[in-house]
Amino acid sequence: xxxxxxxxxxxxxxxxxxxxxxxxxxxxxxxxxxxxxxxxxxxxxxxxxxxxxxxxxxxxxxxxxxxxxxxxxxxxxxxxxxxxxxxxxxxxxxxxxxxxxxxxxxxxxxxxxxxxxxxxxxxxxxxxxxxxxxxxxxxxxxxxxxxxxxx
Numbered sequence: 001x002x003x004x005x006x007x008x009x010x011x012x013x014x015x016x017x018x019x020x021x022x023x024x025x026x027x028x029x030x031x032x033x034x035x036x037x038x039x040x041x042x043x044x045x046x047x048x049x050x051x052x053x054x055x056x057x058x059x060x061x062x063x064x065x066x067x068x069x070x071x072x073x074x075x076x077x078x079x080x081x082x083x084x085x086x087x088x089x090x091x092x093x094x095x096x097x098x099x100x101x102x103x104x105x106x107x108x109x110x111x112x113x114x115x116x117x118x119x120x121x122x123x124x125x126x127x128x129x130x131x132x133x134x135x136x137x138x139x140x141x142x143x144x145x146x147x148x149x150x151x
Contacts, residue, residue, distance in 0.1 A: 005108055005127065006036050013104045021096035027087070034087055035101050038078040039109075043128040046071055052121055059106065059113040059124065076102055 010032045017023045023031060046055055054067030064072065076098055083094035113123045 005112065006032060009035075009101070009105055009108055012108075013100055016100045017097055020100055021093055023089075023093060023097060027089075030087060031083065031089075031097060031101070034082045035079050035097075035105060038082050039075055039105060040128055042071065042075045042078055043124065047121075047124065047128060052124075055124055056113070056118070056121060059110045060118065061110065061114065072102075072106070 010028065014025075014028045014032075017028055017031060018025050043055060046052075051067060051071070054065055054071055057065040058068035058071055079098050079102065080091070080094050083089045083097060084091050089097070109124070109127065112127065113121075116123055
């Protein structure tokens with residue numbers, strides 16, 4: 001399921017990343033992988049910290065709670081840090097990437113989360129609850145050769 005989500009994200013925004021953020025096409029896979037890794041760390045961490053209500057707010061069609069806004073801000077900051085620090089992308093381009101990718105990622109997760117009742121977090125648990133084949137990192141390693149950042 002996560003593999004499909006990341007592939008959908010890539011197909012939906014890959015062209016926008018190259019045209020709007022001036023990202024070379026050969027870097028799209030690594031950028032999607034990095035964004036997925038940051039999202040996994042932040043969301044899984046929030047789940048284990050007991051902040052499920054804030055996650056449910058973030059990934060719903062309702063206005064975000066203050067806690068949801070804080071989680072979204074942490075994901076945004078983490079993506080910027082990952083792109084500039086580990087992938088060596090300039091801060092300006094990283095900001096453009098985040099502006100394109102994060103709303104699309106949140107929309108895809110929200111769409112998946114909305115397949116169940118408002119109080120059912122099972123879609124989030126399926127996407128971010130582990131690091132095995134069903135969790136994010138397993139999905140990333142399946143779609144990107146060489147794992148998280150390629151080789």
